Amino acid sequence: MYTKIDNMASETVMSPSGGEEAATERNPDTLPGSADPNGQCPRCKRVCSFTEVSKTHLRRGGGGNRQQQAVVLGCQGCSHGIVVVEEYRVVPGLMGARWVPMHWWPTPGVAVDLADVPSELAAAYEEGVRCVSVEAPHAAVAMFRNALAHIVHDKGSEEAKKKKTLNQSIQQMVADKTLFDAFDDWATHIREMGNAGAHQESWDEIPLSDAQDLQKLVLALIDNLYVRPAELARMKKPTKRSATP
Template sequence: MFGFGRKKTVGKRGEPLPESHDGPPDSANPSGLCPRCEKQSSFDFVGSLPLTFDGGYIVSRDGPNVPTFHEQATVMLCRNCHQGIAIIEEQWTGEHRSIERKGGGISSWKGFHWWPLVGATLHKAVPVTVASAYHEAALALSANCPRAAAAMARRTLEAIAVDRGETTGTLAQRLANMSTKGLLHPTLSDWSREVRLIGNTGAHFDPINDVSPNDARQLIDFIRELAKYIYVLPFELNERRAAKP
């Protein structure tokens, strides 16, 4: 329960390895998925600066009073790609954000925004036209604009259809053609229709059927998997074959 006696993962030289963590790093957990290289890594702390002050002060006997803050910007360095990332963090006390002033516990800093954006880039095998539209969708989602994210997810799907040779007809017709040609697995084809429909909702005003952040996140996650299926897996297979003697 408390982690006593827990075995640590070590590398070939006996060095401690970071615990697997699906999310990006922050001061509370300086290991995880690097937003730049998208590899599991540990991170070195570079420094932090206060961002949002809460009106309080730490009274000092020997110097000026120090204003307290509940948000900070932290920079860390990935040990895998040796590149820096920026994290916007908020202070937590126990299980609550410190600004809520609820309960007590250990103080920690947890991230809620990362730069570069997590999952905002696609593999080098993905065409620029597709990757660019996807990047805008991810940017919109990170800015809490789910309708814009859904609309750009739909545009990404259109870019994929054009890249696969489907340049005429409605998007629905293009997706149907791709499915008929075997370019889309039936499950992917069904999901593509969801992207098209929710993307339409995001692009046009509809007071009843709006786009939630979760809708937009699922669409972007799907687009990422679709790009992997269409572009990345064939690319990696060809590289593997080329590497064989």
């Protein structure tokens, strides 16, 4: 039996075995799940609250297997449903276990239309977003660094592309004045955070909030370099009135 006790900041849920689960902080920047039914809807892209419609067990616990369930949630924004596959397990940094979302249907995209973005760059960014959504900040920042590498390869000069390291390529782009003045600061921060995520043995743990901030920074970079220029190119130019006879 599942019972919920709601408050403004967190939610305490009874586990399938009857014990108390770890308290879950509500975070609208992550995708929704049964423990935190708030977040961006994979269908309408709005940040909304969700109502639990139904659930079913996919795998019972025992024998070394973790329990799994599928939950149908209804978006209070668009009124459409989504499916979340969850696993019951201990979450690092929290006291106790909880239902952790693993997969969503429809597959989550991003709030911005990436149709004008190179496919490899878009794929790297979207994978980073999915990592943020399942609260995997180290994997997320590593993928955002990968997205930056695709930007450098696409926008950099031939000399920049020949460099052996991403840092050297960035510095060449700065010397070439390829992009805007603040690109050096933006790119260096993304690169350093990505390195820290990929080499956890040498760096302190990266909080989820830092990965979310990096997501916003990379999205702003993509927006400025690809989305807005494409939108401007599609805009109609003003036309003069025809001469009156």
